[in-house]
Amino acid sequence: MTSTRRAGPARPLLIAALLILAAALAAALLRPRDTATQTPAQASQASGTLPATVTDARVVAVPPGIRETSVFATLRSTWDADVRITGVSSPAAGHAMLMVTRTQDNMTGMSMTDTLTLPAGGTLTLSDTGDHLMLMDLKEPLQPGQTIPITLTDAEGRTLTIQAPVMKP
Ligand SMILES: [Cu+2]
Structure with a gap:
């Protein structure tokens, strides 16, 4: 007791x-x-910056007369939900596109896509053999040594501007 x-x-x-x-x-x-x-409005209030860090960003140098080029980078998510990248723009280009590379019937080709997904807590690699960005209607030739701002936008309106150096292919 x-x-x-x-x-x-x-x-x-x-x-x-x-x-x-x-x-x-x-x-x-x-x-x-x-x-x-969360609604998109709440999410963008929480942070206006697309939740990712970027390494190895680069724009492929092109000779005068070539009006388009590719952009590669590695994006790492800092968010616990998928980030849907729905837009890309750059002051160096008339317009820019999200691209996917796919192989079908032994043919490899790239095509525009509406969305590139950065998986929750994961990585999105933009490379010459996979998903990438393209700058179209270049306003001037891009020389190695230049740095080009490139802005990504996600489905919730968050943005991230990358300062990407121009490099030889
Ligand atoms: Cu391409």
Whole structure:
């Protein structure tokens, strides 16, 4: 009986601790769902910057007379949901496009796409053999040593401007 009495005062503390633990667990489990159900307006209020870091960005140098070129980079997500990139632009180009490279019937070709997806917490590699960006209607030839600003926009209106050096292919 003495042992029961001793345990008595400890029990409310134990229950309180379990409740706190349960609440923390519930919050952790619900968080990704909250993010997924955010409206675009809320998401862009939370951050106006497309949640990614960029390395190895480069624009392929082209000789005078060539009016289009490719842009490559590695994008790493800093977000716990997929980021759908839906737009690209650059002051160096009349317009720019999101591109995919696909092989079908032993033919490899590239085509425009509406969306490139940066997976949640993952990587999107833009390369000459895969997904990439293209700058069209170049306003002037791009020489190695120049740096070209390129702005990506996602489906939620967030933007990220990359300063991409021009490099020889
Ligand atoms: Cu291309």
